[in-house]
Amino acid sequence: MRYGLSCKKCGKQMAFKIRETKCSCGGTLLVEYDLEEAGWTLTKENLKERDTAMWRYRELLPIHKKENIISLGEGWTPLVRLHRAERTLPLQKLWVKREEQNPTGSFKSRGFSAAVSIAKEHNIQKVTVNSNGNAGSALAAYAGHAGMEAFIFLPQDCPGIIVEECKHYGAHTFLVDGLIHDAGKIIVDGEKEQGWYNVGTLKEPGRVEGKKTMGLELAEQLNWKFPDVIIYPTGGGSGIIGMWNAFQQLKQLGFIHGDFPRMVSIQEKGCQPIVNALESKEAFKPRTHGVRSSPTGMRVPSPPDGDLIVSILRQSGGTAIAVTKDEIQQGKAALGSYGISSSPEGAATWAGLIHLIDQGWIRPTDEVVLFNTSHALKYLPWNQHHLPVIRDYQEWVKLT
Amino acid sequence: MRYGLSCKKCGKQMAFKIRETKCSCGGTLLVEYDLEEAGWTLTKENLKERDTAMWRYRELLPIHKKENIISLGEGWTPLVRLHRAERTLPLQKLWVKREEQNPTGSFKSRGFSAAVSIAKEHNIQKVTVNSNGNAGSALAAYAGHAGMEAFIFLPQDCPGIIVEECKHYGAHTFLVDGLIHDAGKIIVDGEKEQGWYNVGTLKEPGRVEGKKTMGLELAEQLNWKFPDVIIYPTGGGSGIIGMWNAFQQLKQLGFIHGDFPRMVSIQEKGCQPIVNALESKEAFKPRTHGVRSSPTGMRVPSPPDGDLIVSILRQSGGTAIAVTKDEIQQGKAALGSYGISSSPEGAATWAGLIHLIDQGWIRPTDEVVLFNTSHALKYLPWNQHHLPVIRDYQEWVKLT
Numbered sequence A, B: 001m002r003y004g005l006s007c008k009k010c011g012k013q014m015a016f017k018i019r020e021t022k023c024s025c026g027g028t029l030l031v032e033y034d035l036e037e038a039g040w041t042l043t044k045e046n047l048k049e050r051d052t053a054m055w056r057y058r059e060l061l062p063i064h065k066k067e068n069i070i071s072l073g074e075g076w077t078p079l080v081r082l083h084r085a086e087r088t089l090p091l092q093k094l095w096v097k098r099e100e101q102n103p104t105g106s107f108k109s110r111g112f113s114a115a116v117s118i119a120k121e122h123n124i125q126k127v128t129v130n131s132n133g134n135a136g137s138a139l140a141a142y143a144g145h146a147g148m149e150a151f152i153f154l155p156q157d158c159p160g161i162i163v164e165e166c167k168h169y170g171a172h173t174f175l176v177d178g179l180i181h182d183a184g185k186i187i188v189d190g191e192k193e194q195g196w197y198n199v200g201t202l203k204e205p206g207r208v209e210g211k212k213t214m215g216l217e218l219a220e221q222l223n224w225k226f227p228d229v230i231i232y233p234t235g236g237g238s239g240i241i242g243m244w245n246a247f248q249q250l251k252q253l254g255f256i257h258g259d260f261p262r263m264v265s266i267q268e269k270g271c272q273p274i275v276n277a278l279e280s281k282e283a284f285k286p287r288t289h290g291v292r293s294s295p296t297g298m299r300v301p302s303p304p305d306g307d308l309i310v311s312i313l314r315q316s317g318g319t320a321i322a323v324t325k326d327e328i329q330q331g332k333a334a335l336g337s338y339g340i341s342s343s344p345e346g347a348a349t350w351a352g353l354i355h356l357i358d359q360g361w362i363r364p365t366d367e368v369v370l371f372n373t374s375h376a377l378k379y380l381p382w383n384q385h386h387l388p389v390i391r392d393y394q395e396w397v398k399l400t
Helices: A035-041 A044-048 A054-060 A083-088 A108-121 A134-146 A160-168 A180-194 A206-221 A238-252 A273-280 A306-315 A325-337 A344-358 A393-399 B035-041 B044-048 B054-060 B083-088 B108-121 B134-146 B160-168 B180-194 B206-221 B238-252 B273-280 B306-315 B325-337 B344-358 B393-399
Strands: A003-007 A013-015 A029-033 A079-081 A093-098 A126-130 A149-155 A172-176 A229-233 A262-268 A319-323 A367-372 B003-007 B013-015 B029-033 B079-081 B093-098 B126-130 B149-155 B172-176 B229-233 B262-268 B319-323 B367-372
Touching (some): A108 A134, A108 A206, A126 A180, A172 A180, A180 B393, A206 A238, A262 A273, A262 A306, A273 A319, A393 B180, B108 B206, B149 B160, B172 B180, B238 B262, B262 B306, B273 B306, B273 B319, B319 B325
Parallel strands (some): A093 A367, A262 A319, B149 B172, B262 B319
Antiparallel strands (some): A003 A029, A079 A093, B003 B029, B079 B093
């Protein structure tokens, strides 16, 4: 398969490189494929015969040799309909894309399967990432599977279970006094000296391509249709960028017609650069001081290409909303009661959904997909439970 | 689809009932299907067109109406090859069946999808289970999705994160001073008075049928072949019973030929009733005192039908092994280093594998499948980490 890089801002095209992701104009370089060639083998019929993992879309992933693919069973996550919720909201069709069912318990598995495969194809031995948590544990797992050494830098208030998860996979794991961009600075300062390959957001070409498969899959699972609205928790934003790219490619391949979905970014109040930029109608301005939101994947004060995210939201007719910590708690309880292992990020999409229905922005006839990007398991405050201990049925009766 | 119950001991057949699981002879009743009728629609070709979830095998699951199926995206979990491990062991083909990628982070999702669907088909409102943890959270999730009330009884030393997981799904969750059978006694004492439907191991017909799909899937994922050896962590043992049943049904349907796999049960030293029974060559004897093993899914001193499990292991040419806590820790580290989120139960299968290779019981040419039944996430000691916090690259250099 032939592929190169293309600037999303000025359109400039160039050869594929694994360390170049910024154009001289300042725009972000994404992988561009020869879609005519891709279409020779990537057909709706052929897909039916393929493995149910994200590598089923291999023509649209930047790997030359199959033996370099590092796979732990990522992708093709369930799209679950919430019938009971539809009756209470009211909404005719509501799905949750269960990204927590990926191998590392989050959507980050996809990006790192692609990025680590690229690293393997280029004989890289040491990989590193700054992360709010789930990117770190995903890199740790994929590097482990590939036999590479991983160096993970996390903010010190990262949920403890995710810190332990990184160590479980044998990664060198470090806590940083600061936020995700402070952790990123350590990597930039050390990468040459240490011979690290930086797999941070938009620092290499693989992660956004891996995340693109969420969009490809969603369309295929809906029988080659787009939903009306996608609600997505947004931190670094490469999921939005990847999915939007997926939808363009599906149209160019002739797999799908009809309107693109309206893309909605959800952030938490206290760290809402995308929401602010969309509201201000000016160019994107990162602000790294005064951050007050929770340590989740959405806490990214300075996404690498905020302008690109905002332009996608606008182009799609979408929007962005900041929700409160309390609303996230309510969303967690609501999704939990429908049987979903909802992370704070996934719960935030529920909170956003409620706002948008209340505003009339989402209509009852809209088909809506929420992205639950990670397991509730990773964030449960399990050392806080104080349940009484019973001995027999009579004690239970007295208790209740 | 027509189905009834059949005794695995005396062969007696009877009508399908949802509360009868013991024959008058003492044997276990399992669901038996009209396989001729099943074969009209369940074909290898038809399967290719079906959803990748356990309900793809709907002809072999005891539900009449599709609208009663309670599904959260369970089954069709990845079967991941461990190439790097094969080179060090040596073993030519080693897979891990990643059951932790089920909706509730464990293989228990399958059994409860079936059991709660049956409950819905019979208009049941209140469901209850005694559990070492993962069965509890699975019932909580599926009952939540179905809109039923769930009552969960767990030993007081159940991992805290699993206790929180049950509460996350809105279940009434209780800790019991004792082990899983003590928790079971509370249910038996209260079920009539409270109108509870008891979904404990082998107390109803659904769970073992749901688990059966692990066997159906494994054969299909290996392109309708059996592996030589299956290594499975064993507590109540309904996974072994279910998979063995699956293999018989696949042979009767003509889907598969060749030898059955040798089934290996793994337990932890300190609670090893299956291992003891297999070694003693006498009838199975449960022993509920003197239990010293860890609070994992393997800690079931008195499985409901130990004789049936032992007879399956013997019939298959398999075996059973008890491993130590230290060996489980080593297994966790080994599987973790290959990128697998290994629970203690999954790690125990690795420990068993090493023993069986050392003994020469597993040969280098054997094709082996380990079952990782749950996520490492649920058992990580995250409140114990003591990582230093760094501020910049220079501090990192000093530290390392």
